[in-house]
Amino acid sequence: DQQVKQNSPSLSVQEGRISILNCDYTNSMFDYFLWYKKYPAEGPTFLISISSIKDKNEDGRFTVFLNKSAKHLSLHIVPSQPGDSAVYFCAASHIQGAQKLVFGQGTRLTINP
Amino acid sequence: DAGITQSPRHKVTETGTPVTLRCHQTENHRYMYWYRQDPGHGLRLIHYSYGVKDTDKGEVSDGYSVSRSKTEDFLLTLESATSSQTSVYFCAISDEGVAGGPGETQYFGPGTRLLVL
Numbered sequence: 001d002q003q004v005k006q007n008s009p010s011l012s013v014q015e016g017r018i019s020i021l022n023c024d025y026t027n028s029m030f031d032y033f034l035w036y037k038k039y040p041a042e043g044p045t046f047l048i049s050i051s052s053i054k055d056k057n058e059d060g061r062f063t064v065f066l067n068k069s070a071k072h073l074s075l076h077i078v079p080s081q082p083g084d085s086a087v088y089f090c091a092a093s094h095i096q097g098a099q100k101l102v103f104g105q106g107t108r109l110t111i112n113p
Numbered sequence: 114d115a116g117i118t119q120s121p122r123h124k125v126t127e128t129g130t131p132v133t134l135r136c137h138q139t140e141n142h143r144y145m146y147w148y149r150q151d152p153g154h155g156l157r158l159i160h161y162s163y164g165v166k167d168t169d170k171g172e173v174s175d176g177y178s179v180s181r182s183k184t185e186d187f188l189l190t191l192e193s194a195t196s197s198q199t200s201v202y203f204c205a206i207s208d209e210g211v212a213g214g215p216g217e218t219q220y221f222g223p224g225t226r227l228l229v230l
Contacts, residue, residue, distance in 0.1 A: 103155035
């Protein structure tokens with residue numbers, strides 16, 4: 001039972017345009033959501049997060065949107081840069097659950113020059 | 114970057130042999146986690162620790178044990194490795210958050226690639 005799903009295994013975007021990565025979850029107990037970026041042969045790197053009390057969080061080129069009623073979150077990257085090419089994982093946790101992260105399968109983002 | 118190292122970084126072993134992976138942190142964080150990453154599954158939690166000698170099971174704990182005798186080290190042991198345990202293993206740490214529970218953000222080590230033949 002996949003509680004966190006990233007339905008797009010891959011995404012290709014032109015440099016300078018907007019990249020939108022999507023994530024859906026099924027467990028209504030999740031109250032904290034994170035995005036991680038992963039390069040080959042490296043560990044995941046924390047990118048941005050959002051609490052369930054908010055619907056938007058921005059950090060530079062990265063914005064995460066949370067739609068609790070739809071159990072959906074998205075990561076917007078604008079403008080996209082070649083260095084953004086990586087695998088992106090969304091993750092969710094329940095604050096009362098020892099912060100055990102539940103990850104999606106990942107989306108491979110490729111930024112084309 | 115958080116001070117997290119994992120050793121070894123790569124290992125090839127045979128079915129039935131014991132294997133121990135080490136995670137070492139220099140951040141003095143209370144919480145430590147072991148995940149495995151497999152295609153189509155993302156990362157899945159194996160075990161976690163909320164203090165020295167305090168550990169608990171995660172989603173995919175069968176066939177694995179852990180130990181934490183010092184704040185800085187968290188060991189993952191495969192008592193008798195099987196081919197299904199071929200994976201990339203990541204350690205993560207988090208500091209204490211509000212009210213003494215784990216912080217919301219986990220920071221990951223570089224990973225250990227394990228191949229069980």
